Every structure is written in structure tokens, then in C-alpha cells.
Amino acid sequence: MRFKDVFSIIGPAMVGPSSSHTAGAARIGRAARQVLGEFPGIAEVTFFGSFAATYQGHGTDRAIIGGLLDFATDDHRLPDSIELAEAGGMNISFRQGTGLFPHPNTVRLHLTGRDTGMELTLTGTSIGGGNIEIVDIDGFSVKLTGNYPTVLIHHMDYLGVLASVTDVMRRGEFNIGHMSLDRKNRSGAALTVLELDEPATEALTGELLGLPAVKSVSVVDLNRKPQEQEGKEETP
Missing domain, CATH: 3.30.1330.90 (D-3-phosphoglycerate dehydrogenase; domain 3)
Incomplete structure (x- = not known):
């Protein structure tokens, strides 16, 4: 490092x-x-x-x-x-x-x-x-540091998927700081990890989920305050 x-x-x-x-x-x-x-x-x-x-x-x-x-x-x-x-x-x-x-x-x-x-x-x-x-x-090889808001996209390895993902980012004005991608096999399951300069929104994840080849979307943001620090009770 x-x-x-x-x-x-x-x-x-x-x-x-x-x-x-x-x-x-x-x-x-x-x-x-x-x-x-x-x-x-x-x-x-x-x-x-x-x-x-x-x-x-x-x-x-x-x-x-x-x-x-x-x-x-x-x-x-x-x-x-x-x-x-x-x-x-x-x-x-x-x-x-x-x-x-x-x-x-x-x-x-x-x-x-x-x-x-x-x-x-x-x-x-x-x-x-x-x-x-x-x-x-x-089983996917990734690089996720947790230093920036990160979106993880499980999708199929089809032609044009990344172009569709980056277009969603462009239209939402989300800047990509780092990207990593791995796939199980050609045209099979894939995982794309995007580190962003700003926190992901529900609107962004919803639009990504609407893409035909996308199976699931999750967000990692280690900079956000846990619930207790936001004035809410944490319930296991």
C-alpha cells in the first residue's frame, strides 16, 4: 500500500x-x-x-x-x-x-x-x-477497499452489459473511481464492483436492477453512520 x-x-x-x-x-x-x-x-x-x-x-x-x-x-x-x-x-x-x-x-x-x-x-x-x-x-475475484461507496452488481456476462451500467452511472452523474469485474465463464455469471465518488442512491440501484442482465445489486458504504449513531436503535 x-x-x-x-x-x-x-x-x-x-x-x-x-x-x-x-x-x-x-x-x-x-x-x-x-x-x-x-x-x-x-x-x-x-x-x-x-x-x-x-x-x-x-x-x-x-x-x-x-x-x-x-x-x-x-x-x-x-x-x-x-x-x-x-x-x-x-x-x-x-x-x-x-x-x-x-x-x-x-x-x-x-x-x-x-x-x-x-x-x-x-x-x-x-x-x-x-x-x-x-x-x-x-468465488469472484474482486478488489473492494471500503474507502469509497461501492456498488456490487451480479449480472450475466452478455454483450453490452457494462455499457448499459456505465450509461446509468453517466445519466445519474455518478463518477466511477475504480472498477473490477470477474466472471465464472464466458456468457455466464459475472460480478462487477464499482467504487464511486459519492454515495449510491436508491434511484441508482433501482435503475441498475431494471437492466435485463442484472440479477442483484448491493451497496457497501463503510463511511455511513450505523443506525445507532443516526439516532436509531440497532436491532440484531
């Missing part, structure tokens, strides 16, 4: 001993919660590398679960996140993974939505200073 400023090393305002093992982990969990779009009834958490060796001592387990509850990195409830999640009906398991992994601080989450039964597998890395990279979503 290219050095930008001292805050890239110190990390964000946070609860916990480590910007990479705690703050970064919470941001990965929160990104996964937003991609899933609902409370996870089942959360299978597999740690790799340094995460696997030290996750209990550094509170990485509690940070990940706090993120799955949509807690920000400085939320005072993070130390109690596991108990709060289980009280809300989340079935949690932690594992230590082996084999190849993309970074020493890597976690793989397999989530099942409590209400819909929707499943999500997401792999994220904490690269220092609270910064993260989501590198895999349901």
Missing part, C-alpha cells in the same frame, strides 16, 4: 488494541454484513495466518462479529459483540485455516441470512492502519 499520511499507519478511531487485527477486522465484517444485506443467522469464520495465531488475544473474533452487527470501529459495544450476536440468534463458529492465503491477516466468512437463507462467502484482508481489501466474493 502506498504511504499517504500518518493516519494510514495509526488507523481510524477504534475500540481495540490493533488497527489491523481489530479495526480492519471490524471493517471486513461490516462490509460482509452490507453485501449480505441482512442479519446473519449463521456465521462461519475462518482465520488465516497472523489472524489465526492471535485472533483471541487481539479481539479479532469480537471485531469481526461486531462488524457483522454493523458496528463501526469505535463502537463501544465491540467487546460484547459475540454475546450480543448470539442473543440475537446468530450461530457463530471460529476456525483456524491452513494452506495458501492472500495476506497474513486474512479471514474468510461464510454467512447465511437469518431471514432469507441467502448465503455469502467473502474473503478479506486487513492490510494495515485499518485499511482492508475484499478479494473474493462467492
Whole structure:
């Protein structure tokens, strides 16, 4: 990661001993919660590398679960996140993974939505200073930093789909800062990830969902305030 400023090393305002093992982990969990779009009834958490060796001592387990509850990195409830999640009906398991992994601080989450039964597998890395990279979503290779509002579009790999997506962005005056795309096979399922300069709106996601080849749209915005900080009660 290219050095930008001292805050890239110190990390964000946070609860916990480590910007990479705690703050970064919470941001990965929160990104996964937003991609899933609902409370996870089942959360299978597999740690790799340094995460696997030290996750209990550094509170990485509690940070990940706090993120799955949509807690920000400085939320005072993070130390109690596991108990709060289980009280809300989340079935949690932690594992230590082996084999190849993309970074020493890597976690793989397999989530099942409590209400819909929707499943999500997401792999994220904490690269220092609270910064993260989501590198895999349901077998698609992606790059999602969480630093900017992000739209994830599941679609079929048909001719002209990207042109239609970018045209929607142009007409809505949304500037694309970064794009990544992966597909299962030619003319098969694909995932496009767009990092934007401004938050996505319901009108934008609705228009994207109206495109013939688009199957689903989700939004990740780690900069938005959680419900409690907006004056609302957070309900697991």
C-alpha cells in the first residue's frame, strides 16, 4: 500500500488494541454484513495466518462479529459483540485455516441470512492502519477497499452489459473511481464492483436492477453512520 499520511499507519478511531487485527477486522465484517444485506443467522469464520495465531488475544473474533452487527470501529459495544450476536440468534463458529492465503491477516466468512437463507462467502484482508481489501466474493475475484461507496452488481456476462451500467452511472452523474469485474465463464455469471465518488442512491440501484442482465445489486458504504449513531436503535 502506498504511504499517504500518518493516519494510514495509526488507523481510524477504534475500540481495540490493533488497527489491523481489530479495526480492519471490524471493517471486513461490516462490509460482509452490507453485501449480505441482512442479519446473519449463521456465521462461519475462518482465520488465516497472523489472524489465526492471535485472533483471541487481539479481539479479532469480537471485531469481526461486531462488524457483522454493523458496528463501526469505535463502537463501544465491540467487546460484547459475540454475546450480543448470539442473543440475537446468530450461530457463530471460529476456525483456524491452513494452506495458501492472500495476506497474513486474512479471514474468510461464510454467512447465511437469518431471514432469507441467502448465503455469502467473502474473503478479506486487513492490510494495515485499518485499511482492508475484499478479494473474493462467492468465488469472484474482486478488489473492494471500503474507502469509497461501492456498488456490487451480479449480472450475466452478455454483450453490452457494462455499457448499459456505465450509461446509468453517466445519466445519474455518478463518477466511477475504480472498477473490477470477474466472471465464472464466458456468457455466464459475472460480478462487477464499482467504487464511486459519492454515495449510491436508491434511484441508482433501482435503475441498475431494471437492466435485463442484472440479477442483484448491493451497496457497501463503510463511511455511513450505523443506525445507532443516526439516532436509531440497532436491532440484531
